[in-house]
Amino acid sequence: MGIAERKERDKQEMHEKIVQAATRMFAEEGYEKTSIRGIAERIEYSPATIYLYFKDKDELLYAVQEEAFKNLLGQFKELATIQDPVERLRRLGFTYLEFALKNPEHYTLMFVLNSPMRTMEEHAKWQTGVDTFGVLHQTIQQCMDIGRIKPGNSELISMSMWALVHGLATLNISCRFQIFQRTDEEIRLMMLESLRHTFDTLIL
Amino acid sequence: MGIAERKERDKQEMHEKIVQAATRMFAEEGYEKTSIRGIAERIEYSPATIYLYFKDKDELLYAVQEEAFKNLLGQFKELATIQDPVERLRRLGFTYLEFALKNPEHYTLMFVLNSPMRTMEEHAKWQTGVDTFGVLHQTIQQCMDIGRIKPGNSELISMSMWALVHGLATLNISCRFQIFQRTDEEIRLMMLESLRHTFDTLIL
DNA sequence: TCATATACTAAACACTGTTCAGTAACTTAG
DNA sequence: CTAAGTTACTGAACAGTGTTTAGTATATGA
Numbered sequence: 001m002g003i004a005e006r007k008e009r010d011k012q013e014m015h016e017k018i019v020q021a022a023t024r025m026f027a028e029e030g031y032e033k034t035s036i037r038g039i040a041e042r043i044e045y046s047p048a049t050i051y052l053y054f055k056d057k058d059e060l061l062y063a064v065q066e067e068a069f070k071n072l073l074g075q076f077k078e079l080a081t082i083q084d085p086v087e088r089l090r091r092l093g094f095t096y097l098e099f100a101l102k103n104p105e106h107y108t109l110m111f112v113l114n115s116p117m118r119t120m121e122e123h124a125k126w127q128t129g130v131d132t133f134g135v136l137h138q139t140i141q142q143c144m145d146i147g148r149i150k151p152g153n154s155e156l157i158s159m160s161m162w163a164l165v166h167g168l169a170t171l172n173i174s175c176r177f178q179i180f181q182r183t184d185e186e187i188r189l190m191m192l193e194s195l196r197h198t199f200d201t202l203i204l
Numbered sequence: 205m206g207i208a209e210r211k212e213r214d215k216q217e218m219h220e221k222i223v224q225a226a227t228r229m230f231a232e233e234g235y236e237k238t239s240i241r242g243i244a245e246r247i248e249y250s251p252a253t254i255y256l257y258f259k260d261k262d263e264l265l266y267a268v269q270e271e272a273f274k275n276l277l278g279q280f281k282e283l284a285t286i287q288d289p290v291e292r293l294r295r296l297g298f299t300y301l302e303f304a305l306k307n308p309e310h311y312t313l314m315f316v317l318n319s320p321m322r323t324m325e326e327h328a329k330w331q332t333g334v335d336t337f338g339v340l341h342q343t344i345q346q347c348m349d350i351g352r353i354k355p356g357n358s359e360l361i362s363m364s365m366w367a368l369v370h371g372l373a374t375l376n377i378s379c380r381f382q383i384f385q386r387t388d389e390e391i392r393l394m395m396l397e398s399l400r401h402t403f404d405t406l407i408l
Numbered sequence: 409t410c411a412t413a414t415a416c417t418a419a420a421c422a423c424t425g426t427t428c429a430g431t432a433a434c435t436t437a438g
Numbered sequence: 439c440t441a442a443g444t445t446a447c448t449g450a451a452c453a454g455t456g457t458t459t460a461g462t463a464t465a466t467g468a
Binding site: 239240241251252255260261 | 423424425426427428
């Protein structure tokens with residue numbers, strides 16, 4: 001039954017084709033301008049076709065989110081080779097922030113928009129999110145274990161750390177840091193300095 | 205010329221009526237469900253009428269944002285009576301976070317959405333935002349002056365503080381803290397604890 | 409070859425922000 | 439007091455959105 005297999009392959013290819021188109025459109029045009037019709041036009045299919053592969057827009061956005069998480073988690077995995085948990089923690093923070101600033105639209109999809117999260121009554125858990133946070137939590141725990149972070153609730157420290165970088169990233173993306181009346185580059189340096197300073201007070 | 209005056213008054217009343225309706229609708233229905241048509245229905249006027257008072261939806265959202273800022277800045281002003289800058293700083297932080305959690309839709313309009321910020325080529329500066337941050341910055345500066353915060357770049361500390369509470373607030377609003385698999389109340393306590401812990405390491 | 413299953417789409421529905429021609433009421437001038 | 443003019447408002451339309459459905463070709467299996 002080679003035909004059935006080929007059809008299955010075709011189906012998966014089409015699925016991926018849609019996700020890829022949506023992912024690129026998201027990055028290039030921004031999430032506000034990413035429409036089902038636009039994606040359909042990009043892959044040269046009818047808008048209705050997309051609904052043969054995704055229940056609704058939220059489900060498609062969820063798939064795009066997963067794709068974006070692959071990217072971030074890939075960068076995190078590269079840092080796993082760093083033996084010193086303190087150095088690894090620093091790099092994790094800067095990598096996260098850098099990712100958010102370089103991929104603002106994907107970051108928004110991953111950590112701001114509610115749309116992709118609505119698909120999660122089925123997936124039960126937000127696994128990619130759990131995994132990403134896990135990397136941070138684990139590293140902070142290791143820093144505590146070797147006595148480089150003051151003993152305490154590692155989950156709480158991780159939460160604070162995440163909130164800080166997320167706050168910096170989103171306030172920047174949503175143009176709220178324009179109150180400083182500085183250039184983009186100056187603000188970028190301020191954000192990095194803010195993160196550095198936080199690490200310096202956190203790490204013994 | 206009492207007529208011209210009355211007409212001017214009517215105009216302002218109508219203006220305010222629209223903003224009030226939009227503000228309530230935002231809080232009650234959420235920003236995704238707040239449409240021009242919905243607001244128009246609420247005040248029992250045609251949708252087109254709104255465009256006699258506001259250039260576009262963004263300009264209306266800007267007005268709603270200003271209204272929400274009045275609320276937050278009002279709460280901040282009450283804290284101005286606190287003499288001790290350290291205590292005032294703590295209360296500022298918790299007041300800010302509490303505001304975000306009690307008024308998630310308004311908070312989103314104030315600090316997340318880009319729509320109301322687009323109206324700002326005219327208003328030049330985001331004055332309400334500048335003022336709000338100013339309260340924080342000033343208080344932190346005073347804490348430094350009396351030696352309760354380690355001398356340094358007060359603007360940077362303020363930025364970090366803002367990013368932290370903003371990060372906590374938005375990650376919660378966007379349901380990302382569901383990774384902790386805790387109840388809303390438990391997460392609320394974690395956020396408060398995170399903020400408290402940060403103050404404890406910041407203040408000498 | 410013929411019936412069936414598959415992949416796809418055109419067209420419609422209900423919504424959105426926005427514009428514009430037209431109307432009805434109010435104000436002013438003669 | 440009437441006629442002209444201004445003002446405040448709206449119905450209807452336009453272009454866009456996500457989504458559904460009936461229908462059409464094409465490919466498959468008997």
